Every structure is written in C-alpha cells, then in structure tokens.
Amino acid sequence: MANRSGPQRPNGTAQAKICQFKLVLLGESAVGKSSLVLRFVKGQFHEFQESTIGAAFLTQTVCVDDTTVKFEIWDTAGQERYHSLAPMYYRGAQAAIVVYDVTNQDTFGRAKTWVKELQRQASPNIVIALAGNKADLANKRSVELEEAQAYAEENQLLFMETSAKTAKNVNEVFLAIAKKLPKNDQNVNPSVPVNITAWLTICVLRAGHF
Amino acid sequence: MSDDLPSSYDVVVVGTGLVESIVAAAAARIGKQVLHIDKNKYYGQHWATFNYDDVQQWVGDKGEAPSPTHDPVDNLQFLATEESRRLVSDISQDWFGGVITKPKEPPKKSEAAAEGDAKADSTDEAPVTETLTADDTKAKLASLSRKFNIDLAPKLLFFKGPMVDVLIKSQVSRYLEFLGVQNILLCVNGVIELVPCSKSDVFSTRTVTIVEKRLLMKLLTTLQSYKDDSEELKELENSTFEDYLKQQNISETVQHYILYSIAMATQETTAAQGIKQAQAFLNSIGFCGNTPFIWPMYGTSEILQAFCRLSAVYGGIYCLNRNADFLVNVENGPCEGVYSNGGILKAQNVVVSTGLVPSCYVNRESPSECYQRAVLITNKAVFPGGKEGISLLTYPFLDSSFDPITLLELNSNTSSCPKGFFVVHLVSRKGKQKTPYEDFDKLIADIFSPSGEGDKPTILYKLLFTVDIISSTQVSDLPANVHSCSGPRCLSIDFHSSLQEAETIFKRMFPDDEFLPTPEAVEEVASEE
Numbered sequence: 001m002a003n004r005s006g007p008q009r010p011n012g013t014a015q016a017k018i019c020q021f022k023l024v025l026l027g028e029s030a031v032g033k034s035s036l037v038l039r040f041v042k043g044q045f046h047e048f049q050e051s052t053i054g055a056a057f058l059t060q061t062v063c064v065d066d067t068t069v070k071f072e073i074w075d076t077a078g079q080e081r082y083h084s085l086a087p088m089y090y091r092g093a094q095a096a097i098v099v100y101d102v103t104n105q106d107t108f109g110r111a112k113t114w115v116k117e118l119q120r121q122a123s124p125n126i127v128i129a130l131a132g133n134k135a136d137l138a139n140k141r142s143v144e145l146e147e148a149q150a151y152a153e154e155n156q157l158l159f160m161e162t163s164a165k166t167a168k169n170v171n172e173v174f175l176a177i178a179k180k181l182p183k184n185d186q187n188v189n190p191s192v193p194v195n196i197t198a199w200l201t202i203c204v205l206r207a208g209h210f
Numbered sequence: 211m212s213d214d215l216p217s218s219y220d221v222v223v224v225g226t227g228l229v230e231s232i233v234a235a236a237a238a239r240i241g242k243q244v245l246h247i248d249k250n251k252y253y254g255q256h257w258a259t260f261n262y263d264d265v266q267q268w269v270g271d272k273g274e275a276p277s278p279t280h281d282p283v284d285n286l287q288f289l290a291t292e293e294s295r296r297l298v299s300d301i302s303q304d305w306f307g308g309v310i311t312k313p314k315e316p317p318k319k320s321e322a323a324a325e326g327d328a329k330a331d332s333t334d335e336a337p338v339t340e341t342l343t344a345d346d347t348k349a350k351l352a353s354l355s356r357k358f359n360i361d362l363a364p365k366l367l368f369f370k371g372p373m374v375d376v377l378i379k380s381q382v383s384r385y386l387e388f389l390g391v392q393n394i395l396l397c398v399n400g401v402i403e404l405v406p407c408s409k410s411d412v413f414s415t416r417t418v419t420i421v422e423k424r425l426l427m428k429l430l431t432t433l434q435s436y437k438d439d440s441e442e443l444k445e446l447e448n449s450t451f452e453d454y455l456k457q458q459n460i461s462e463t464v465q466h467y468i469l470y471s472i473a474m475a476t477q478e479t480t481a482a483q484g485i486k487q488a489q490a491f492l493n494s495i496g497f498c499g500n501t502p503f504i505w506p507m508y509g510t511s512e513i514l515q516a517f518c519r520l521s522a523v524y525g526g527i528y529c530l531n532r533n534a535d536f537l538v539n540v541e542n543g544p545c546e547g548v549y550s551n552g553g554i555l556k557a558q559n560v561v562v563s564t565g566l567v568p569s570c571y572v573n574r575e576s577p578s579e580c581y582q583r584a585v586l587i588t589n590k591a592v593f594p595g596g597k598e599g600i601s602l603l604t605y606p607f608l609d610s611s612f613d614p615i616t617l618l619e620l621n622s623n624t625s626s627c628p629k630g631f632f633v634v635h636l637v638s639r640k641g642k643q644k645t646p647y648e649d650f651d652k653l654i655a656d657i658f659s660p661s662g663e664g665d666k667p668t669i670l671y672k673l674l675f676t677v678d679i680i681s682s683t684q685v686s687d688l689p690a691n692v693h694s695c696s697g698p699r700c701l702s703i704d705f706h707s708s709l710q711e712a713e714t715i716f717k718r719m720f721p722d723d724e725f726l727p728t729p730e731a732v733e734e735v736a737s738e739e
Contacts, residue, residue, distance in 0.1 A: 057384075076522075077519060077522035077523045078522055078525075078527070078528070079518075079519070079522045079528045081527070081528075082215075082527070082528060082529040082530070082532075083530065083531070084528035084529055084531075086515035086518055086519060086528075087253075087515065088385060088508070088515040088516060088519065089519070091387075091507070091512070092387065120356075121356075
C-alpha cells in the first residue's frame with residue numbers, strides 16, 4: 001500500500017493504529033443498502049427488511065495489517081426516494097458504496113447517476129465501490145457482470161457483486177475499501193474540525209460540565 | 211396520483227427553514243408520520259448555504275409566478291402558498307480586481323489541498339501571488355464555485371447555549387462538525403482591536419491598564435452574578451446598558467468591549483437585557499478556546515439538514531422540488547391538508563414558513579424584522595494580528611447614526627471558501643439608513659482597501675441584499691392546526707429564538723410529548739470497541 005505513512009512509534013509500544021472513516025451508502029430504494037449494512041455489522045439478514053428507521057448510523061471495524069479501520073456507516077434514511085438527499089450526507093465522507101440490484105436494470109442506471117453525483121458533490125479523494133446486490137438471484141439478472149465491471153473500471157471504482165442474503169462478498173467489499181483508504185495519522189489538528197460529538201466530549205470533559 | 215406518497219399524515223411541513231426542520235425532526239422523533247416538502251431543489255429557503263453558482267442562480271431568481279388558483283370543491287378552498295412576494299430586495303453584486311495568494315499546490319493531490327478538507331497542509335515557502343482584474347475574479351470564482359459555501363443566514367452557536375444542548379440531547383450533533391471562533395474583534399474609529407473576553411485574556415491583554423484590568427475582572431464577575439428575575443435585574447429594566455456601564459468606573463474602551471462585543475448590544479439595549487446577553491456570552495467562555503462561539507462546518511444550512519436527517523431516520527418523508535397549496539374548509543374549519551402534484555395529502559397539522567403563508571393571513575402593517583446583508587469574498591484576514599480562523603467583529607457607530615454592524619469572517623478551514631480566500635458576512639438592522647447599505651459603505655472604507663494599502667484586505671466580490679422576515683407574530687387567524695414558522699432572525703447571532711419557536715409549535719401540537727428526547731440506546735457497535 002502506497003499510502004501507509006508515519007514512522008514507528010518511538011517508544012515501541014505495540015499500540016495498533018485506529019483510523020475512522022465515514023462511509024455513505026447510495027442507491028435506489030429497495031436495492032438492499034440497509035441489508036448490506038446489517039449483514040456486515042450484525043451478520044443478519046431479514047427477507048422483508050423494513051425501510052431504515054431509528055439508527056443514526058452503524059459502526060463496524062475491520063483490520064487491515066496493523067491498522068484497525070473503523071467505519072461509521074451512514075444510510076440514506078430514505079431521503080433518496082424523492083431525490084431529496086441532503087448535501088450534508090456526503091460531507092466529509094471518505095468512502096461510498098453505490099448499490100444496485102442485479103435483477104433491475106433501472107437501478108444500475110440510477111447507480112451511475114449516484115456515482116456522478118458523488119464525483120460532483122463529495123470530496124475528490126472519496127473511495128467509491130459499486131456493489132451489484134442480490135447476486136443470489138443471478139438467474140433473474142438483467143445487469144450483466146461484464147457490463148458493470150467495464151463501467152467500474154472506466155470510472156475507477158471498486159466493484160463486486162454481493163448478496164446480503166447469502167453474505168457473498170459483503171465483508172469483502174468493506175475490506176477492499178478499507179485497504180484502499182489512505183491511513184494517515186489522524187492526529188487532531190486544531191485547525192481541522194473533528195466530529196462534533198468527540199470534540200464536544202473532549203471540551204465537556206475538560207470543563208467538567210454537563 | 212402521480213407518485214406513491216402516502217395520502218395522510220400527522221404533520222405536513224411545508225418549507226425547509228430551520229424552525230420547520232426542527233419541528234419535523236421533533237414530530238418524527240416521537241413516532242408521528244411526517245411529510246416534509248419544499249418547492250426549492252435545495253434545503254433551507256432563506257437559511258440556505260450556496261456554492262458560488264447557486265448564489266448566481268439565487269440572485270437571478272426573480273420569484274415564481276403564484277401557483278394557479280383552484281376552484282372550490284366540496285366546500286374546500288385552495289389557498290396558494292405564496293412566495294411570489296419576495297422577502298429579499300435590493301439585491302446587487304459586483305466583482306473587483308485584487309491580488310490573491312495562491313495556495314501552494316502539493317504534487318498530484320492539488321484538488322484535495324484546495325478543497326480544504328485534507329490534512330495536506332502546505333508549509334508555505336515564498337507565497338505565490340496572482341493579480342486579478344475584475345473579469346479574472348469573476349472567472350476565477352466561477353471556476354472554484356463548488357469550493358464556496360456561502361450562507362444566506364450565517365449564525366453562531368453559544369457553546370453553552372440551548373441549541374448545543376438540544377443538538378447533544380437529540381444526538382443530532384453526531385451529524386455535524388464545528389469549529390471554534392478564534393477572535394472577537396471590535397472596530398472603533400477605524401482601529402480594529404482584539405477584545406479580551408476571558409479572565410486569562412484580560413490578564414494578558416495589552417490594550418488595558420493594570421488598574422483597569424482589575425475593574426474589568428470585577429465587572430465581568432458582577433455581570434455573571436445577576437440572577438434571572440431578581441429584583442436587582444428588574445430595577446435595571448428602565449435604564450440603558452450603556453448608562454449602566456458608564457457608572458462602572460471603567461474607561462470608554464472597556465465600556466465598548468462590554469457593550470458591543472460581549473453583550474452585542476446597541477445604545478438602546480436596556481441594562482437588564484444587556485446583562486442577560488453578556489451572561490450568555492460569558493457563560494460559554496472557556497470551553498472551546500477563548501471565545502464562546504462555535505461555527506457549523508460547511509455553513510448554517512447543515513444544522514437544519516441534520517434535523518431533517520433525524521426526521522428521516524425516524525421515518526419522515528422528504529420531497530424537495532415540490533410545491534403545495536393549502537386546503538382549507540371554507541366554513542372556517544381546520545386545514546384539511548395540502549394539495550400537491552395533483553393530489554390531496556391529508557394532515558392533522560400543517561407547519562409552514564411564514565413566507566409561504568397565504569397573504570390574507572399576514573399582517574404586513576405590524577413591524578417586521580428587516581435587515582441588510584452583505585457577502586464579501588476577500589483576499590486577507592481583517593485582523594492579521596489575530597489567530598488564524600474565524601473572527602467575529604462588531605462595528606459600532608458611536609454617534610448612534612446607525613446600529614452596530616456585525617461582521618463574521620470565515621477562512622478556508624470552515625469550508626466556506628478555498629484557500630487564499632475569505633468569506634465575510636455583514637449584517638445590520640435596516641432602519642436608520644437613508645440609502646441602502648450606507649452604513650456598510652463606511653465599514654468597508656475603514657476596513658478594506660481596493661489597492662491593499664496598509665495591509666488591508668481587498669474585496670473581490672460583493673453581494674448585497676435586504677431581507678424582510680415575516681415573523682410568526684405577524685400571522686393571524688390561521689386555522690388552529692396550521693402553525694407558521696419565522697425565517698432567520700439574523701440580528702441575533704445565535705439560533706435561540708428559532709429553537710424556542712420550534713419547541714412552542716411542537717408543544718402546541720403534542721403537549722404531552724417530550725421535545726427531541728435522547729434516542730434510546732441503539733445497539734450500534736457490533737464488534738469490539
């Protein structure tokens with residue numbers, strides 16, 4: 001990995017490096033965005049997954065070499081349905097998974113639109129993975145593997161066909177993203193904002209209030 | 211109907227201003243079925259944050275024709291929501307030439323560095339400068355459009371203020387990032403000074419003598435000691451804060467610090483009010499640096515978008531780019547809901563921006579809150595002696611010819627602009643000016659210089675507009691289940707009044723429910739931590 005930087009810790013303690021990243025999910029309604037996350041985070045699958053309610057975001061960690069990569073995974077909360085996703089959703093996202101349904105050509109078309117939207121709106125360094133979900137229904141497929149693969153290559157996206165139902169490639173897609181993310185030292189630089197909760201917590205602890 | 215929206219709701223919210231968005235979040239949070247729509251393609255209405263191209267569109271937008279009226283059907287009458295009467299007037303913009311310092315471009319990742327989100331900090335060697343003509347500036351800004359986040363209604367949060375409390379309690383804060391404001395400045399007689407705000411500031415400041423330091427310390431402590439609703443405070447309701455300070459045995463400079471910067475008061479502010487405002491300021495000191503304020507990264511619109519996200523997370527349905535008319539029973543009954551996209555959407559409650567309330571309910575005679583705004587894009591910080599970061603400057607007119615102007619300067623750390631630029635917001639009350647923006651002209655002449663003489667910043671772009679907010683107190687006789695929400699009150703620096711308004715509307719609809727309670731612990735972390 002080209003980007004792994006930072007000298008060894010001088011005191012030689014074997015403290016693992018932890019890097020935290022915001023990952024956003026995009027894609028049409030009902031392509032299985034939430035199912036992918038649930039499978040990845042909890043190892044669960046529900047045939048009739050309700051539209052996402054109640055979770056701000058989920059977190060899950062994966063290990064890449066000596067680094068623990070912690071994903072803060074944001075779901076669209078349904079705001080994509082009427083094309084009303086708030087721009088704040090993309091803010092500061094370092095990774096995105098754009099999901100389509102291999103049995104539904106329209107969702108692949110929409111996935112391309114989401115990729116364009118990300119390239120327009122999100123940080124230029126964002127790592128994007130394209131996931132053709134519902135690969136367990138490959139006999140009903142309407143999006144060919146080669147077609148999606150070619151598109152992904154053209155646009156320098158990571159690409160996998162996944163199945164939240166069978167767990168095929170679910171961990172793999174997150175791991176592939178984790179490997180591609182630059183794991184610089186995330187030392188807190190006072191002029192760079194950090195997540196407010198963490199920051200407020202620090203301030204609050206320091207001040208001994210609340 | 212042309213789409214698959216459910217046809218009935220507990221609450222339909224029309225408009226995505228801050229108050230509306232907080233109400234939508236609070237209602238969805240307690241399990242109410244919420245539909246939130248906005249006729250614009252963007253969130254926030256008069257609270258929006260725009261990139262440079264969006265600003266150009268907004269300036270060019272002359273307001274739409276009112277939606278067609280419909281014939282009454284079955285005793286129901288359609289009332290068009292109106293925004294044809296624009297609340298914004300006297301808009302103008304100008305571009306100027308100037309010299310900008312180009313950010314050093316690290317190899318390859320040039321985009322990332324300019325984006326301002328990267329850690330790729332350039333350790334500048336010799337700064338590279340670029341001289342722009344007015345036309346160059348115009349082209350440059352257009353080419354950097356997306357790197358600007360320009361607020362129509364810039365506002366700050368008091369670190370210990372009620373908005374921060376609600377953000378933390380509701381966990382909406384998890385969607386947001388903030389930066390501390392670094393410098394509190396005061397410009398009197400053309401001279402900019404750093405205002406000592408905290409006790410340690412007072413201790414280290416060089417603009418105040420030792421004797422005065424003691425007096426100032428004592429006064430700051432006294433100001434904080436007044437109790438709400440105490441007799442002492444009540445007695446101070448009939449005098450001005452300015453007079454109160456004059457009796458305190460402190461120099462004029464120190465009086466100005468407290469009056470204009472710490473209390474953010476005017477010559478007319480009562481002593482009781484001034485003390486309360488000073489308390490809000492002083493109580494938030496010492497948590498996030500030496501000022502009491504934090505600024506939402508990417509602009510104020512992020513805050514309302516974060517509330518909208520909470521609403522969506524709890525099942526609220528979001529539809530931008532969609533208009534709605536009211537559906538009112540002609541017999542003066544309750545509002546039945548809204549009429550949108552050719553279909554009827556029934557609602558128990560309708561929440562709407564005052565700016566969209568049919569004009570028959572708006573009393574335009576009663577006084578409204580009117581303010582002037584300027585957005586400047588500049589090339590240097592107004593106070594080079596300060597810390598790098600956000601500065602809040604007050605520009606009072608000691609002869610009372612105008613109300614004080616509030617200036618907020620944002621640098622590239624805030625993501626308001628790319629490196630090498632600054633975004634400066636001006637706000638002042640409209641009233642005493644004989645011609646629009648004449649108070650701004652005085653400030654600009656003092657603080658900025660077209661040629662950059664004396665190390666002053668140069669204005670590269672200037673947008674001026676006047677906003678006439680309709681307050682919900684000007685709206686009357688609405689059906690009892692319709693609730694109107696005021697637009698941004700920019701004359702107060704924080705979000706307090708909007709938050710109060712949202713809570714009041716929520717309590718009117720759901721008197722027995724908690725306002726934005728903390729989410730029950732959602733099992734979030736699956737693996738080890």
